[in-house]
Amino acid sequence: MPDTSASVAGNVLDVEKIRADFPILSQSVRGKPLVYLDNAATTHKPSAVIERVRNFDAEEYGTVRRGTYKLSERATQLYEEARRNVADFVGAEKSGEIVFTSGTTQAINLVAHSFGKRFVNAGDEIIISNIEHHANTVPWQVLCQERGANLKVIPVNDDGELMMEEYAKLLSSKTRMVAVNHVSNALGTINPVKKITEQAHAAGARVLIDGAQSAPHIKLDVQDIGCDFYTFSGHKMYGPSGIGGVYGKREVWEEMPPYVTGGDMIMQVTLEKTTYAKPPARFEAGTPPITQVIGLSAAIDYLNEIGMEKIADYENSLLEYGTRLFQEIDEVRIIGNARRKASIISFFSDAVHSHDMVHFLDEDGVACRGGHHCAQPTMIRYGVPATTRASMAFYNKPEELDALAESVKKCIRFFS
Amino acid sequence: MSYDKELYQQVILDHNRKPRNFRAIENASHSCHGVNPLCGDDITVYLNVNEDGGTIDELSFQGSGCAISKASTSLMTTFLKGRSVEEARRIKEEFHKMILGNLDPEKEEHHLGKLVLFAGIREYPSRTKCASLAWHTLVGALDKKFDGVSTE
Ligand SMILES: Cc1ncc(COP(=O)(O)O)c(C=O)c1O
Numbered sequence: 001m002p003d004t005s006a007s008v009a010g011n012v013l014d015v016e017k018i019r020a021d022f023p024i025l026s027q028s029v030r031g032k033p034l035v036y037l038d039n040a041a042t043t044h045k046p047s048a049v050i051e052r053v054r055n056f057d058a059e060e061y062g063t064v065r066r067g068t069y070k071l072s073e074r075a076t077q078l079y080e081e082a083r084r085n086v087a088d089f090v091g092a093e094k095s096g097e098i099v100f101t102s103g104t105t106q107a108i109n110l111v112a113h114s115f116g117k118r119f120v121n122a123g124d125e126i127i128i129s130n131i132e133h134h135a136n137t138v139p140w141q142v143l144c145q146e147r148g149a150n151l152k153v154i155p156v157n158d159d160g161e162l163m164m165e166e167y168a169k170l171l172s173s174k175t176r177m178v179a180v181n182h183v184s185n186a187l188g189t190i191n192p193v194k195k196i197t198e199q200a201h202a203a204g205a206r207v208l209i210d211g212a213q214s215a216p217h218i219k220l221d222v223q224d225i226g227c228d229f230y231t232f233s234g235h236k237m238y239g240p241s242g243i244g245g246v247y248g249k250r251e252v253w254e255e256m257p258p259y260v261t262g263g264d265m266i267m268q269v270t271l272e273k274t275t276y277a278k279p280p281a282r283f284e285a286g287t288p289p290i291t292q293v294i295g296l297s298a299a300i301d302y303l304n305e306i307g308m309e310k311i312a313d314y315e316n317s318l319l320e321y322g323t324r325l326f327q328e329i330d331e332v333r334i335i336g337n338a339r340r341k342a343s344i345i346s347f348f349s350d351a352v353h354s355h356d357m358v359h360f361l362d363e364d365g366v367a368c369r370g371g372h373h374c375a376q377p378t379m380i381r382y383g384v385p386a387t388t389r390a391s392m393a394f395y396n397k398p399e400e401l402d403a404l405a406e407s408v409k410k411c412i413r414f415f416s
Numbered sequence: 417m418s419y420d421k422e423l424y425q426q427v428i429l430d431h432n433r434k435p436r437n438f439r440a441i442e443n444a445s446h447s448c449h450g451v452n453p454l455c456g457d458d459i460t461v462y463l464n465v466n467e468d469g470g471t472i473d474e475l476s477f478q479g480s481g482c483a484i485s486k487a488s489t490s491l492m493t494t495f496l497k498g499r500s501v502e503e504a505r506r507i508k509e510e511f512h513k514m515i516l517g518n519l520d521p522e523k524e525e526h527h528l529g530k531l532v533l534f535a536g537i538r539e540y541p542s543r544t545k546c547a548s549l550a551w552h553t554l555v556g557a558l559d560k561k562f563d564g565v566s567t568e
Binding site for chain 2: 352353355356359372376379385386414415
């Protein structure tokens, strides 16, 4: 029996109650209720985050790690508690293994530069996949050019899954780093990161997992995965923009030189020479985005309260529901049909270019992303110039997917 | 249908479905490749300019893009055929002003003819590049920009 909207909403989550936590969702666009389906680009904030940030700025804000007065000491304590909270959220053992950055882009650049400088030399190899965000492609390309190393790419099958036999063949004693995403932002594929890591380690390579898309959807355990680095972005996990970070194994951080230099990352500075602080301070030069760190921590509290397993279950049911709706639209082809997927549906239609599609969806209050999703090599692989992408969060309702599907059908009729 | 009549008018839809002069010109006197890196629109414009009179004898394009970019390029090719290079450059300037909302074709003098169809774009800042790519690429061809042009 086909699922109805009501049965999907099910008992897993009280989505109406959750929606009430997100003030922005109750607005109208062009007289229609906003249907926000661009969560892979950025997510909205619950009141708990908005209020925590407001209170912190109003009552507790101060510089961190520098001042020796009460306000600064308190802010420093909250800042370090937030680091502990992030560490627990990703499953790290030590809070000092978390380095705050402005987001995933900066996190990958940090690792590529710093790890690269120390460990990557001419003739070495870096492995990425064919379905990476540009943020996990360009830094490695640049590194390879600078160091005379070679970039190898894990191919994907027609469903959007990494070809693991090919991956195994790419690994060798020359491999220094394997950098792949946990969840592809363009297709939604969930990659077998534990297996990828085990094989890389067996070849003597380090592993970076780009977790920008997985952190908001999957219960994380970096120790179970075993990876050396794991990156994330606050603004994709219901927290503020301008904050994110990277987990790294203590012993790997220890070996790495700083990326950005200046204040706060030093042990001692004379005019002749500087010795560097231990990680994580070594990698956090300058005054960090203090308020944003507090906001990220509040977002994590909010997610923990609901429970990541519950979130994943509910989003899976949305994905199944939405996938069925799209399978019924003949003019539309879903790009990315991996067996394990997060709640992202990327689709293509010969009848309508994605930019026209997104324009028409917007007329109906439906916010989706059209384009190449900062993953041009992925678009090239699937022979499409662009796709339209609906990416769902646990505050989305099946009825919203109905609205999306109706709007898509209407748009296709208009253009045919 | 309540759909955005202002932007997606019948003529635009028609040029999107059946783009005119949609082919390459072999040994064209001028050509240029233009991309909009934000959305992946990608076109090549070809021209044969008559060296004596400076008129555009032939004009065509190939490529892929959204309805607005395709229709804009198609209409441009039909509109400029037979006109002088000088005129083409002037029209490009006027077109650009119009889509940015700096020239109101209902109130001000212009030479845009049927191209005023695109006046509605000024309401959609994120789409202006879709309409202007054709024209940037045309000027790139006239200026012999062999590396191509980009809207970014
Ligand atoms: C898989 C993936 N990696 C990296 C990024 C870059 O993240 P940010 O823009 O937060 O630095 C994104 C965001 O679009 C992403 O989806």
